[in-house]
Amino acid sequence: MKFWETVTGSDLTREWKAFQARAEALPADHRAAWEQIVGNLMPYSDFTGRNLMRILDGALGLLEESAAEGQSVDEVLGDDVAGFCAALAGGEGARSHRDRWREQLNRNVARKLGRLGG
Known part of the structure; x- marks a missing residue:
C-alpha cells in the first residue's frame, strides 16, 4: 500500500467498490443479508473502517460460497x-x-472534576 493511498483512503474506496460489485452478483436474499451485515458491523469500526475490511471480505466470501452451494441465508447466518x-x-x-x-x-469529565475538587 502506498503512502498516498493510505492518507487519502483511495485503497479503501477501491476495495469497497469491489465488495459492492461482488455483492450485486449475489441472489436477492444473500444481498439483503450482506446489507444487514454491513449495517451491524460498522459500529465496530474505527474512523476509517480499515479494521473491518478483512472481516467484511470473509463475510462476503461466506455469502458467495453459500449462494453457490444453494444454501439459504438462515442456514448460514441463523x-x-x-x-x-x-x-x-x-x-x-x-x-x-x-x-x-x-x-x-x-x-x-473526571479529570476536570479532579482539578476543580483538588
Whole structure:
C-alpha cells in the first residue's frame, strides 16, 4: 500500500467498490443479508473502517460460497444477524466507537472534576 493511498483512503474506496460489485452478483436474499451485515458491523469500526475490511471480505466470501452451494441465508447466518456480527467483531463485549467515545468523555469529565475538587 502506498503512502498516498493510505492518507487519502483511495485503497479503501477501491476495495469497497469491489465488495459492492461482488455483492450485486449475489441472489436477492444473500444481498439483503450482506446489507444487514454491513449495517451491524460498522459500529465496530474505527474512523476509517480499515479494521473491518478483512472481516467484511470473509463475510462476503461466506455469502458467495453459500449462494453457490444453494444454501439459504438462515442456514448460514441463523436468525440473529446482529449476534453473528457481534461474534465476528470480537464477541458480545466488543467495543464500538460509541463505547470509546463514552470512555473518553468520562475520563475528561473526571479529570476536570479532579482539578476543580483538588
